[in-house]
Each structure stands twice: as C-alpha cells, then as structure tokens.
Amino acid sequence: MDVDLIFRIAAIGIIVAVLNQLLIRSGREDQAMMTTIAGLIVVLMMIVKQIDLLFKSIKSIFGL
Template sequence: MNVDLIFRIAAIGIIVAVLNQLLVRSGREEQAMMVTLAGLITVLLMMVYEINTLFTTVKTVFGL
C-alpha cells in the first residue's frame, strides 16, 4: 500500500468535512448528507480498487 493513498483519503475526508459544515450552517442539511455520502462512496471505491489489486497480486504469487 502506498502512502499516497492514505493522503488522498485524508484529503477527501477534510474536504468533505469542510463542505459538510458549510452546508449545515447555511441550512442545507440534505445537500450536506449527499456530500458526505459522495465522499464515502468515493473512498470505498478507492478501497475496492486496492483490494482488487491485492487479490490479483496474491493470485499471481501463488499461481492460482
């Protein structure tokens, strides 16, 4: 796993948190929830890609 991935996830978390606070304070709770869900889905998709890479590497190493 690359350290760059950790920094990307942290950056997404910070951006989502700031946008969430701005939207909640302006009275747009629905949009704040959508931003939070979009950030969560983005990070989950990044993790699925990394897990796929891990499984591919394991299959290659063990010749499966």
C-alpha cells in the same frame, strides 16, 4: 499500499468535512448528507481498487 493513497483519503475526508459544516450552517442539511455520502462512495471505490490489486497479487504469487 501506497502512502499517497492515505494522503488522498485524508484530503477527501477533510474536504468533505468542511463542505458538510458549511452546508449545515447554511441550512442545507440534505445537501450536506449527500456530500458526505458522495465522499464515502469515492473513498470506497478507491479502496475497492486496492483490494482488487491485492487479490490479483496474491493470486499471481500462489499461481492460482
């Protein structure tokens, strides 16, 4: 796993947290929730790609 991936996930988390707070303070709770869910989906997609790469590496190591 690359350190760059950890920094990207942290940056997305910070951006989503700031947007969430701004939207809640402006009275747009529904949009704040959607922003949080969108950020979660983006991070999960990044992690799924890394897990796929891990399984491909394990498969090639053991010759399956």
